Amino acid sequence: xxxxxxxxxxxxxxxxxxxxxxxxxxxxxxxxxxxxxxxxxxxxxxxxxxxxxxxxxxxxxxxxxxxxxxxxxxxxxxxxxxxxxxxxxxxxxxxxxxxxxxxxxxxxxxxxxxxxxxxxxxx
Numbered sequence: 001x002x003x004x005x006x007x008x009x010x011x012x013x014x015x016x017x018x019x020x021x022x023x024x025x026x027x028x029x030x031x032x033x034x035x036x037x038x039x040x041x042x043x044x045x046x047x048x049x050x051x052x053x054x055x056x057x058x059x060x061x062x063x064x065x066x067x068x069x070x071x072x073x074x075x076x077x078x079x080x081x082x083x084x085x086x087x088x089x090x091x092x093x094x095x096x097x098x099x100x101x102x103x104x105x106x107x108x109x110x111x112x113x114x115x116x117x118x119x120x121x122x123x
Contacts, residue, residue, distance in 0.1 A: 002026040002098050002112040009094060009117030012086055016121070020081040022096030022114055030074040033103045035110060036081045038092035038119075047105040048094070049081060059105050064090075086121045093118050 008020040022034070035050035049070040051058040058070060067086075072079040079096060094117050097110035104110075 002029065002032065004096050004098060004112055004114035006094065006096050006114040006117040009119045011120045011122065014086060014088055014121055014123050016086050017082070017084045018086065018119060020083065020094055020096075020117060020119070022079045022081075024077045024079070024098065026077075028100070029077045029098075032098040032100055034070070034072060034079040035097045035099075035105070035107075036070060036079075036094060037097060037107050038090075038094045039116075040092040043092075045095070045107050047107065050103060050105060052103040053101075057103055059103070061105075083119070086119075088121045088123045091119060091121050 003025040005023045031053050033052050036048040037045050038048050039045040047061050049060045051070050055072050067084050069082040096114045098112040099110045
């Protein structure tokens with residue numbers, strides 16, 4: 001069982017930066033693939049970024065590539081999403097998710113989810 005708690009969301013102007021954190025419980029965190037997803041009002045949840053258990057393989061959505069960076073610190077059981085050059089269209093609730101083994105960009109394949117953190121980018 002893995003419990004995830006996101007933090008770091010907030011209101012920022014376009015062009016600004018935020019760093020989201022996702023703290024995980026569970027002794028097997030280091031063996032889990034971790035992903036970030038987001039959901040804007042009236043839209044479906046979409047993939048943002050993910051990496052495998054070691055961080056050696058990383059996927060990004062085209063819309064965030066070059067602006068967002070996913071990273072993890074297994075010693076702290078924490079995964080991060082550094083978001084730079086934010087745009088109004090990045091406004092959404094951001095969720096972190098975990099799955100044992102494998103790495104995918106499909107939300108339905110992730111077993112554990114956090115409660116989400118709101119990111120609002122003003123123009």
